[in-house]
Amino acid sequence: MVKNTSRYVLIFFLFFILWSIGSAAVKSPVLPPPAAVFSHLKQVFFSKIAIHATLSMYRIFAGLFISVLIGSVLGLLMGFYGFMDRVLSPVMYFMYPIPKIALNIPKETFYSIKSLGAGDITVFKEIILPAAMPELLTAVRLGAGTAISVLFFTENFGTTHGIGYFIMDAWMRVNYLDMYSGILVLGGIGLIIFSVVDGLEKIFCKWKK
Numbered sequence: 001m002v003k004n005t006s007r008y009v010l011i012f013f014l015f016f017i018l019w020s021i022g023s024a025a026v027k028s029p030v031l032p033p034p035a036a037v038f039s040h041l042k043q044v045f046f047s048k049i050a051i052h053a054t055l056s057m058y059r060i061f062a063g064l065f066i067s068v069l070i071g072s073v074l075g076l077l078m079g080f081y082g083f084m085d086r087v088l089s090p091v092m093y094f095m096y097p098i099p100k101i102a103l104n105i106p107k108e109t110f111y112s113i114k115s116l117g118a119g120d121i122t123v124f125k126e127i128i129l130p131a132a133m134p135e136l137l138t139a140v141r142l143g144a145g146t147a148i149s150v151l152f153f154t155e156n157f158g159t160t161h162g163i164g165y166f167i168m169d170a171w172m173r174v175n176y177l178d179m180y181s182g183i184l185v186l187g188g189i190g191l192i193i194f195s196v197v198d199g200l201e202k203i204f205c206k207w208k209k
Helices: 004-027 032-079 082-095 107-115 120-157 163-172 175-203
Strands: none
Touching: 004 032, 032 082, 032 120, 032 163, 032 175, 120 163, 120 175, 163 175
16 A cells, blocks of 8 residues: 555656646646646635536446446346346347456356355355456446546536536636646546545455455
């Protein structure tokens, strides 16, 4: 944990050093210095940005929750019950991507616990869920990155609220301090989401090194 925190701090430090150097070299409002952006962000966050950031986070988390709930349940059922796999696979292939967790557990894994008389619930609890969880969290990471990218564009056309809209609106108004403040907030949202996923992995995948 300390090692990861130190690495993040170092990366952020180097990033802002390069940003400062670039701003000093360009000497243009298009690339303001990071100190000015942070100062501006502190001033306008609660009055202008917070509502946009809140709505964007709600959309991302709601979308991820619904997709993970539906995708993981279908994937687990398809991986365990052959008839469901035969019925649903054509639909999943057509819709793409299919729930990859349906494909990651060899049949031999079930033999030992089945021979001891374990029922379906026990098999799900002791084998399927632990084996599927790393793949599921990886899918959430990939989905979160895609969601943030897509959100940025969709909020420019489908709504007048959201951090994507705020950034593009600031760009259209040539308000670069607002624009970079929004970009920092969008990056912060991504950092929060990936940190949450990392935390869930440490909780539910303690066995994984």
